[in-house]
Amino acid sequence: MTENKAASIQALKFGERMYFPSKVTTVDTSGERLRISLFGGIEILARAVIIATGAHYRSLPIARWGEFENAGIYYACTELEVRSCAGREVAVVGGSNSAGQAALFLSSRGCTVDLVVRGEDIGVRMSSYLVNRIVSDPMISVRASTEITALEGDTSLESVRMTNSVTGEEAVKPCRGLFCFIGADPASGWLYGDCSVDGNGFIRTDAHIPTEDLGKHWQNLGRGPLPFETSIPGVFAAGDVRHGSIKRVAAAVGEGASAVSSVHQVVGVRL
Ligand SMILES: Cc1cc2nc3c(=O)[nH]c(=O)nc-3n(C[C@H](O)[C@H](O)[C@H](O)COP(=O)(O)OP(=O)(O)OC[C@H]3O[C@@H](n4cnc5c(N)ncnc54)[C@H](O)[C@@H]3O)c2cc1C
Structure with missing residues (x-):
């Protein structure tokens, strides 16, 4: 059994719903719940989202x-x-x-x-x-x-x-x-709106978010961003798409797992 398959079966045991292949087109953060739109019209309401959409390494625009x-x-x-x-x-x-x-x-x-x-x-x-x-x-x-x-x-x-x-x-x-080695472009173009990103479009999280980007969302929360939380409360980023990430497999996996721990705090899960 491949590790991917084993992970999928384990996730299903915990009642996960999976959508694949499926492209996220927007995350609407204006309501009480985060509204994630998938290509094809499906909408998901969530209290927290982890973005792990990665980055594309730049190539040269030449034949072959x-x-x-x-x-x-x-x-x-x-x-x-x-x-x-x-x-x-x-x-x-x-x-x-x-x-x-x-x-x-x-x-x-x-x-x-x-x-x-x-x-x-x-x-x-x-x-x-x-x-x-x-x-x-x-x-x-x-x-x-x-x-x-x-x-x-x-x-x-x-x-x-x-x-x-x-x-x-x-x-x-x-x-x-x-x-x-001419850089990478983050797959964050679909996340337009008020999420804080760096000059290259990598998503800023926790201590990397400039104070001026922590606007209206945070005024009534009484807390700052948790580890891996973006400038939008309840929205997290892990792996290559995140500003400051190491761009290695082990780091991306570790960041994803750590972000889940922050999600538990936001949604009040006791382990
Ligand atoms: C050629 C190459 C060689 C590498 N070699 C190594 C190596 O030897 N060792 C090592 O540790 N690291 C290596 N890396 C880096 C490693 O692959 C990445 O650090 C790691 O895969 C990052 O994981 P991630 O989950 O953040 O992103 P990814 O693995 O890139 O996964 C992101 C996923 O999100 C999907 N996605 C993107 N946008 C959307 C959207 N809007 N909606 C839904 N899904 C979306 C993508 O299709 C993709 O499946 C290599 C990378 C490349 C390109």
């Missing part, structure tokens, strides 16, 4: 991207991904710390690394301790003002075309692994 995902294109850089390209030519896309850490990790596994950065200076968004290690690493070439503009290969990625946005110069480089 989907074809090479998991066949040379990766969004993480652990032993697992590196196994398939250790000692080979690889490219890392991105100018933030995660890209820098990936480049150093790949170099330590014998890879020849092109670090492809759209801006002209890697020091703008990357910590100086990483920049210093990268520029002195003979296995890493920094390609500033450069973008990947084409992908080539048969059933897996074999080479990439790089274009310098200043000179227009193009180069085709062998590439057995393309590691993409």
